[in-house]
Amino acid sequence: MRYPASITFTDELDADAWLAEQRRAIRTGRWVSPEEQPFTVATMPTLSTYADTWITERPIKESTRSHYRALLRNHIDPVLGRRRVDLLDAAAVRSWYSKLDTGTPTARAHAYSLLHAILRTATEDGLLEANPAKIKKAMRTERKRDVVLLGPAEIAKLADAMPQQYRLAVLLASWGGLRWGEVSELRRRDIDGTLIRVRRAVRYQHSKFTVSSTKSFAGRRDVHLPSFLSAEMERHLREHTGPDDDALLFTDEGGQLPHHRFDPIFAKAKRSIGKPDLRFHDLRHSGATLAAQSGYTVKELMERLGHSSPVMAMKYQHAAEERGKELAERLGALAKKPRKSRTTK
Structure with missing residues (x-):
């Protein structure tokens, strides 16, 4: 069967080029007949x-x-x-x-x-x-700005600077590596001791809240917190969370806590510890880096943070390695300090 071109060529070279392309498409299996083209x-x-x-x-x-x-x-x-x-x-x-x-x-x-x-x-x-x-x-x-990483002591200082009903939000983001949308959608039924079941996230857009599944399938995960946070969790559930299974951990006048209402509170706390450029999301980076420093593998970091790709987990491991080198150099510097000579009587 013959198939004409869809246009009339005014130049023989253009016609030859079109014909050569059709033949190339046939050879490579890419050619589609006009009847089959959508x-x-x-x-x-x-x-x-x-x-x-x-x-x-x-x-x-x-x-x-x-x-x-x-x-x-x-x-x-x-x-x-x-x-x-x-x-x-x-x-x-x-x-x-x-x-x-x-x-x-x-x-x-x-x-x-x-x-x-x-x-x-x-x-x-x-x-x-x-x-x-x-x-x-x-x-x-x-990235237009550097991530501000906090160590364990700085995380504790930041949490102490927050109002009592919101200090756990800082600890969950830091030690659990949770995103803001995950933290602000946590409910009593998601907590089992120091185990956090991350199943949903909330988004505040166009003046309304939208609750959905996590950012990706990998985001649906169970996060184990260090045991030293057990008392913090129990106190928060007892003093700042309603009795129903569906009660939110963090609320604003009984409802969802929007980021713009939390931001001024967080801004005051971060300035008080001398970290004015800190963002709430930086706490997640801090937690990821601390986990890498403590020995989490790439796969374990991916599972903890809810990542589908190993790229970010590998970055955290690299940051942990760099921190390890820095600490080793500090340790070595101690050996270079001149020792006081001992005098004998």
């Missing part, structure tokens, strides 16, 4: 239309879907939205990426990651020969 030139969707369908069909949380739509609306559509998917090329993607605001590196990386994923599916659907989003390291974002 789109024709006349029905080929714009990137905006294709991306909207892509987001709708993803098996993702509604909060993630909302985030994707915001990225599409604010960062991708204004420049690339009206282009036909099959006409997108590497030059167009590079030009779009160069115009993204470098002052918001996280949003920039997320927007590029979303575009890359959408175009990867378009490639699998046969709309593109190859993914034109191939800018190296564009999906990464460089």
Whole structure:
């Protein structure tokens, strides 16, 4: 059977190039007959239309879907939205990426990651020969600030500086490596002595709370706290938690505790211990680093922190190794100090 090109070529070289590409596609098994192709030139969707369908069909949380739509609306559509998917090329993607605001590196990386994923599916659907989003390291974002790590004594000082009903939040984030959304959704039924069952997380967005499963499947985990926190847990449950199994550990006027209500309290405490740049999420990093220093393997760190990838766990182990080297050097420095000579009578 003969299949004509979908367009009429005005140049013989262009026609030959098209024919050579079809033959290459047949040899490599990529060729699809017009009857099997989901789109024709006349029905080929714009990137905006294709991306909207892509987001709708993803098996993702509604909060993630909302985030994707915001990225599409604010960062991708204004420049690339009206282009036909099959006409997108590497030059167009590079030009779009160069115009993204470098002052918001996280949003920039997320927007590029979303575009890359959408175009990867378009490639699998046969709309593109190859993914034109191939800018190296564009999906990464460089940390703009250093993480503030606390040692055990500093964690204790910070907890002491907090109001009694919130000091356990600091200890759970630090010694348990819990995220804020996990800490603020903990309920009495999730606590069994010093065992924390992390099953849910809460998100405060658009002036309302949304409770869902953890950030990822790996985030659903059991976290064992050090036994010295046993008394802290018992006191908090006795004095600051309702009797029902569903009672929240940390509340704001009986309801969920939003981050913006907790932040001023936390800010006052961190300033009082001389750590004004500390973020609540840094406590999770502190806990992870302490766990690595105590001997947790990469797999054990992944399970404790709820990570799907070993990358972050390996970073914590590296930080622990560096700390070990530093302490060894301090130890060695003691040997270099001049000793007082002993005098004999």
